[in-house]
Amino acid sequence: MDVRSQILVEAIRLFAAQGFQGTSVQEIADAVGIRKPSLLYHFPSKEALRQCALDEILSRWNDVLPNLLLIATRDQRFDKVMEALTDFFLEDPDRARVVMREMLDRPEDMQRRIITFVRPWIDVIADQLEKAKAKGTVQGDVDTHAYAISVVNMVVAGVAVIDNLGAALPGDAGAKPARERYVRELVRIARRSLYQPVS
Amino acid sequence: MDVRSQILVEAIRLFAAQGFQGTSVQEIADAVGIRKPSLLYHFPSKEALRQCALDEILSRWNDVLPNLLLIATRDQRFDKVMEALTDFFLEDPDRARVVMREMLDRPEDMQRRIITFVRPWIDVIADQLEKAKAKGTVQGDVDTHAYAISVVNMVVAGVAVIDNLGAALPGDAGAKPARERYVRELVRIARRSLYQPVS
């Protein structure tokens, strides 16, 4: 792996754990094993490093997005879409943490990214849900746009703090790992609040 | 209002917007209109200020909690409990932002607070839900603990970034404010994923 990629990996890890302001360029350089000015040769400023770290995460999301939209458009396989969404963030929870932090730290910046980046595919999914609503598969009072965004936000926020939430569960020693319980329940909540009961 | 309270108000506002590391003691002192050493007379360190800011939020939560548990225990009025929960954070979204930031910045610290502070009343609510499950009012496959925690997390995270999420909605000019749409949909999701359909 080249130095630039190593820098991005360590930056995302540290930004996720300590935040952007809570992480110094020195710390990232130490983690990579180079000197601070060497890092600033690859990224002209700490701010540039922030943008690149976020782009890195969003571009990986773009890798899974086409496949996800294909599934959603073709046969509305809800479980598959939710699985792709949860898998993406569970694969590296730091992604969820960085995204949550950016939404808190830079709301205007993140709103811009959301408009150009998230809204298009939210619109596609909402369209599908509207069709399903007309057919009667989906419950009539679902606010399809607000629903889709809320579910995405629930997954991102849930994964970002998933290990914290474990502390709120009763500590059954032999029980299923807390992570799995939460993810399963999140998916259940999203599904059950969407579809018309089959009865 | 005394100086100490003013400091806490400004600290919570700035911590919510910029984070703890992103806010300097100088900034808070400026916002209050005093010098930095004067602030450090009231709070011995920035770290002490953080703890007090969080205690302030949690103690306000303790004001509404007994009433909330009474409602939940007496007649399981789900909508009233959800209303108390959403109202508390919507009343000042900075509360939600500070809590989310603390969960990200200080996971071990926050886990401790969750165990002593959140878990007891989550247990009470989960107990109520188990009884309702036995009666058949609540759906059989609900993981009551994971459900209660997930709903709380959904509300906290949703309110924390509620203005960001507006950017993902189509911009119907005359439409209902984005905030209200989101809150309404969050409550619908929570309710519908819990109860057995009346059919």
Next chain:
DNA sequence: CCTACCGATCGGTAGG
């Protein structure tokens, strides 16, 4: 509650 001041660390640059 203030003025004056501390060492440490910050992001970033010069120059090679």
Next chain:
DNA sequence: CCTACCGATCGGTAGG
């Protein structure tokens, strides 16, 4: 990719 160094700001203290 390094050494050497910059001004600015950080949290905090002394002393009144």
